[in-house]
Amino acid sequence: MMTLKIALRNIFRHKARSVITLSTIVFGCVALIFIGGYFQDIFWKMREGFIESLSGHIQIYRRGFNEHGRIEAYRYLIDNYQEIKELVSDFPEVEYVSARLQFQGLMSTGSNTISFIGQGIEPQNERQATIEETQDLRQFMKSKNLGLPVTVFGTSLVGDDDYQVVLGRGLAETMRAQVDHRVTLLTSTVHGATNALDLNVKGAFRTTQKDFDDISLRLPLQTAQSLLDTQAVQVLVVKLHQTEDTDKVFKSLQVIIRDKKLNLELRRWEDMADFYNKTAELFNMFYLVMRIVIGIVVVLGIFNTMNMSVMERISEIGTIMALGIRRRGVMKLFLFEGLLLGCIGGAIGVLMGIIIVSLVAAIGIVMPPPPGTTFSWLSTPVIVPSIVISTFFLSVFVGGVSALVPAYKASRLEITEALRYR
């Protein structure tokens, strides 16, 4: 108690100096909590956007597709997909299962012809957002909308009309396509024959990926199936209610596939999200470097304060030792002061960090489109408990480390010289 009292009073002996030192610690903590929360928000949005727009949480293929499917895509189709869909849909964690059939071909408007990548989809599962829905960025950023393809003109695929198509924005612009224009899709069937189909353009969409929008179009699954002359699909996209359930469902599906001897294979979203994984790795590295840099700045700040404190209190240190406090006791006293500085600074910093992150999250920062993507997004940093806790302990640790050298110096003073010092 006595040590705590003395340390506390010594810290506030020079109020201005302590306020500056504490400000350094607080600033460091706020920066770490804010940037950690900002990165975490980016990760979360990238992840959910990727899952919602492209991958779903788990994809089911015919066994061998991932190894050989690139060359012989149509040899690895799933025939009994309705059966599997029903099986998977029974999981309470599953929101929906959507079948897709992807193919390539040529699209012609009569005067122009261009190659495309087509996706046969089940429109009732693969929702598109309207342009109006994107006006309120905050609403749009909620996970169910995040990453949804957005209709830029016309509508999304609707009703039971089989002869409709929506184009990626880049593709629509290149072909100068308008609503109700007729386009002809030319491709080869799964058996190798050439087939063509006339479809009505319903509208255009954009996803987060500009490259994808420049070459892609989407049409109803059954239309794609009749164009390719097949009843099968390439992939079943499993969307869960919560991303956190991915591993659990993945493992259960693996067991079912093994037990029922189904000729299928699975991939999780993270196995496909190469860009996400690399970005997360890079940002985590940035964050580590920032922690080290901020840590060093704070160490220097506290070191300076503690060093000045030792210099000013040399004769006091002499008195303490004359009273019979051992050298180790003197060292403890100064170490305690450093730890206490870290503790107070950390506590205020963590509190301020939480307040600032909450405020910024409530307002949101509109960010420009990231490289290779198409639209602005709203950053709403999150409070990450693990970051908050680790930041506090980092601050205490840094406080102790910075006081180490001054404390050692204090404990090594010669009593007679210290007492003589003025």
Added chain:
Amino acid sequence: MSLIQISNVSRTYQLNSISVEALKNVNLTVAAGEFLALAGPSGSGKTTLLNIMGCIDKPTTGEVLFDNIPTASLSNDQLSDLRAEKISFVFQNFNLFPVLTAVENVEYALFLKKMTAAQRRKEAEAALDMMGLLHLAKHKPLEMSGGQQQRVAIARAIVREPLLILADEPTANLDHKTGEEIVDLMREINRQKKTTFIFSTHDQKVIDRADRVVRIWDGEIVSA
């Protein structure tokens, strides 16, 4: 019974490449309960001799027996423990902790004793009361006069009930009247508690109050 026995003690300081001999072959015995003044001009070696007797400095050569313990062979920690138990100091500049109140400054001397906070407070208040300063218990040193600060320092010295109190020029920073009061106070404690007092001074009126005067000149004892 002797409390301190100093035999053939020399103390040499190394200042850059020059050796300065602060004490030269000093022999001195101090009996328990003495009220002893170390007199001599500045730089004569009074403080060095006090430091050695107070176990905060070691002689370069010679032997010191404190309470029959040869201190030369003790480690720093052992010397710390010895001081904590048996020796107190009063300094010229009072050396109180500015961040602590009067009563907390006195309590600090009991820091190493195994006792409850309430006990510590009670004893510190009793010591302050003895100095007639209980009413200033909650004041910080800078809110007190020099005489009051020195009384707090004496309270801090006596609260541990040491065998020896060493006072290095305890009156040098006080006016004459206050200085005399402080010495009278020390004298009173010496009589009541039989605590040995050794103080350095070059103030003749203070010297006159001592039982015994040891005169030191240029590192040597000229009269004991």
